[in-house]
Amino acid sequence: MSFRGILMFASVLMIISGCTPETNKSSTENKVEEYQPAVPLPEFNADSAFTFLKQQVDFGPRIPGTKAHSQCADWMKSIMLSYGLEVTEQNGMMKTYDGKSFNLRNIISVYRPDLKRRLLLCAHWDTRPFADRDESNNDKPFAGANDGASGIAVLMEIARLIQESKPDIGIDFIFFDLEDYGDADGKVPDSWCLGSQFWSKNLHVAGYSPVYGILLDMVGGKDAIFPKEGTSMRYAPGVVNKVWSLARSLGYTMFVNNVGPETTDDHLYINKIAGIPCIDIVHYEVAKMDYMSCHHRHCDNLSIIDPVVMKIVGHVVMEVIHREAAMKL
Ligand SMILES: [Zn+2]
Numbered sequence: 030m031s032f033r034g035i036l037m038f039a040s041v042l043m044i045i046s047g048c049t050p051e052t053n054k055s056s057t058e059n060k061v062e063e064y065q066p067a068v069p070l071p072e073f074n075a076d077s078a079f080t081f082l083k084q085q086v087d088f089g090p091r092i093p094g095t096k097a098h099s100q101c102a103d104w105m106k107s108i109m110l111s112y113g114l115e116v117t118e119q120n121g122m123m124k125t126y127d128g129k130s131f132n133l134r135n136i137i138s139v140y141r142p143d144l145k146r147r148l149l150l151c152a153h154w155d156t157r158p159f160a161d162r163d164e165s166n167n168d169k170p171f172a173g174a175n176d177g178a179s180g181i182a183v184l185m186e187i188a189r190l191i192q193e194s195k196p197d198i199g200i201d202f203i204f205f206d207l208e209d210y211g212d213a214d215g216k217v218p219d220s221w222c223l224g225s226q227f228w229s230k231n232l233h234v235a236g237y238s239p240v241y242g243i244l245l246d247m248v249g250g251k252d253a254i255f256p257k258e259g260t261s262m263r264y265a266p267g268v269v270n271k272v273w274s275l276a277r278s279l280g281y282t283m284f285v286n287n288v289g290p291e292t293t294d295d296h297l298y299i300n301k302i303a304g305i306p307c308i309d310i311v312h313y314e315v316a317k318m319d320y321m322s323c324h325h326r327h328c329d330n331l332s333i334i335d336p337v338v339m340k341i342v343g344h345v346v347m348e349v350i351h352r353e354a355a356m357k358l
Contacts, residue, residue: 058286059274064348064357071190073343075336081108082174082182082249082339086331090156090170091177093131093207098155102134105154105181105204109138112188114202121227126212126220135224136204137233140191147199148353149242149305150187150346152180153208153224153295161213162325172330175312175321177209179249179334183343190347198354201239203228205295213325225295229302240353241268242307244296248342250312250321251335255284255342258309259291265306271358272308276345283341289313310342 084104089097102118110116119135136154156173160166172178184202191200205228211221219226247253255276261269276284296307312321323329352358 058277059271061274061278062352062357064352064355066351066355068194070347070351071193073186073190073340073347075340077189078182078186078339078343079334079336081185082178082334083331085154085178085181086172086174090158090173091154092156092158092170093125093210094129098134101154102136102206105136105185108185109136109188109202112192114138114140114188115142117233119228119231119233121231123207123223123227125207125210125223126217131207131210133224133227134206135228138188138202138204140188140200140202142199144197144199147201147239148350149201149203149239149299149307150184150245151203151205151225151242151295151299151307152184152245153177153205153222154181155206155209155224157209157325160325160327160329163327166327169327171325171327174330174334175247175250176324176329179247179339180245183245183248183339183346186339186343187346187350191350194347194351196350196354198350199239200350201233201237208295211293221293222295222298226298226302229298232303237303237305239305241265242296242299242305243272243346243349244294244299244307244309244311245342245346246294246309247312247321247324248310249334249336249339250323251333251338253283253312253321253335253338254314255310256287256289256313256315258289258294258311258313260294260297260300261308262288263291264296264300265308268306269308272310272345272349275348275352275358279345279348281341281345283338284345287315289315290318
């Protein structure tokens with residue numbers, strides 16, 4: 030995900046997007062409908078999600094063109110297949126900003142392809158090839174425990190749980206490749222999010238139009254905070270507001286009502302190119318105008334992961350799925 034552009038536009042966007050303190054909550058807080066499923070939803074298992082995260086990290090940094098990358102893709106497919114989903118892979122040769130070429134591997138897992146009403150759940154799985162925001166060894170790779178692995182881990186746990194809870198709504202899980210191989214200097218346009226750009230131009234089903242999408246990025250870090258991300262507010266404010274209201278009604282105050290700046294993440298292209306409303310749940314510290322403190326640094330490793338944060342995000346998304354299935358959101 031790009032960083033430099035954010036700082037440049039930060040002050041302007043603070044004004045445009047109305048970065049407001051928490052006192053102004055009544056205007057954005059939606060009424061959350063009563064919803065009691067016939068059978069209680071299965072509990073999101075933090076240990077299981079952590080195991081999914083650790084397995085990805087154990088492969089090594091999932092850098093395009095490496096053995097760890099290819100092993101991780103095969104493993105993710107096998108897990109999603111084992112949960113009874115229809116799994117396909119989208120490939121294409123992608124050119125990165127530094128002139129290299131890689132075979133893209135977007136992993137697409139489909140639940141209930143027969144249903145018309147659908148949700149898109151997505152995250153990126155690749156690791157940035159260098160910790161270029163670090164003070165030292167900034168040409169060396171990092172583990173990508175939070176940036177990359179956490180979003181995939183939460184989605185894998187959800188895929189496991191819906192085998193049991195069987196929501197009456199179709200779900201498409203998309204694990205995007207080549208999100209994080211962008212030009213940090215911002216000189217090459219559209220150099221980030223190559224996997225989601227490709228998918229947005231080549232939808233896995235012709236005319237695909239889910240109700241909306243939710244992207245997860247950096248959803249496992251200690252002391253996470255999730256402001257309403259600016260690009261999501263530009264394209265899909267209604268979705269953001271209802272998901273945040275739901276999260277807060279569940280007691281999860283880390284979903285704050287502050288609006289952050291517009292960031293470049295996979296959801297930008299899903300909105301812009303595919304025309305699908307898609308929001309981003311991403312750890313961003315509005316007070317510092319920056320992502321989590323280990324963003325693209327060597328400290329993005331297992332030591333900063335708090336499985337409870339993944340559990341909170343996973344619980345919110347599980348509630349969203351089942352409420353949308355019951356038309357109660
Ligand atoms: Zn990143």
